[in-house]
Amino acid sequence: xxxxxxxxxxxxxxxxxxxxxxxxxxxxxxxxxxxxxxxxxxxxxxxxxxxxxxxxxxxxxxxxxxxxxxxxxxxxxxxxxxxxxxxxxxxxxxxxxxxxxxxxxxxxxxxxxxxxxxxxxxxxxxxxxxxxxxxxxxxxxxxxxx
Numbered sequence: 001x002x003x004x005x006x007x008x009x010x011x012x013x014x015x016x017x018x019x020x021x022x023x024x025x026x027x028x029x030x031x032x033x034x035x036x037x038x039x040x041x042x043x044x045x046x047x048x049x050x051x052x053x054x055x056x057x058x059x060x061x062x063x064x065x066x067x068x069x070x071x072x073x074x075x076x077x078x079x080x081x082x083x084x085x086x087x088x089x090x091x092x093x094x095x096x097x098x099x100x101x102x103x104x105x106x107x108x109x110x111x112x113x114x115x116x117x118x119x120x121x122x123x124x125x126x127x128x129x130x131x132x133x134x135x136x137x138x139x140x141x142x143x144x145x146x
Contacts, residue, residue, distance in 0.1 A: 001052070001053060002050070002052050002092070003050075003051045003052075004048055004050055004051075004095050004098075004099040005048065005049045005051060006046045006048055006103060007046060007047045007048065007049060008046065013049045013056050016049075016055075016056040017036070017047060017049045017056045017059050018032075018033050018036040018037060019033075019056075020057070020058075020084065021033035021059060021080075021082075024082055024084065026082050028080060028082075029080075029082060032061065041063070042063070042064055044107060045061065045064065046062050046100070047059060047061050047080075048060050048061070048062070048096050048100055050087075050096050052092075057083060057084045057086070057092065058081075058082055058084060058087065058093070058096060059080060059081075059096070060078055060080055060081040060096045060097070061080045062078055062079075062100045062103060062104060064077070065077065066114075067115055068115065069134070072133070074113045075109075075113070076104055076107075076109055076112055076113070077112070077113045077114060078097060078100050078112060078114045079114070081093055081096065081097070081114075097122075097125050100112070113130075114127060115133070
């Protein structure tokens with residue numbers, strides 16, 4: 001059974017998600033794990049976990065900001081999209097994106113943004129490229145909206 005959980009600190013899958021973020025093959029996972037440990041989120045921001053048969057196998061977030069410099073006013077952002085390698089190909093990223101987008105709509109947002117270094121990955125989920133933007137860490141990344 002697949003479940004997408006919307007979480008804040010204290011959720012039953014919070015610590016397991018933090019552990020996956022710490023151990024995952026993607027270096028940005030460590031940054032998310034630290035944010036989760038410090039509960040460094042605004043009251044409405046969420047971490048989403050993809051769970052298969054009660055095991056956390058992926059995560060993403062919805063947050064006010066991503067890695068864009070503050071002069072850009074885009075908000076909110078889906079970030080930290082990751083699915084464990086063993087579970088890729090099962091549309092878990094798509095399910096997490098759908099759940100995060102639904103949540104953003106519940107908050108009254110009509111658009112949601114995503115920064116990605118992957119070219120063409122998110123368009124299959126309905127995102128459209130807005131352009132290439134410099135980030136706070138000076139890399140050019142694609143900015144997409146849904």
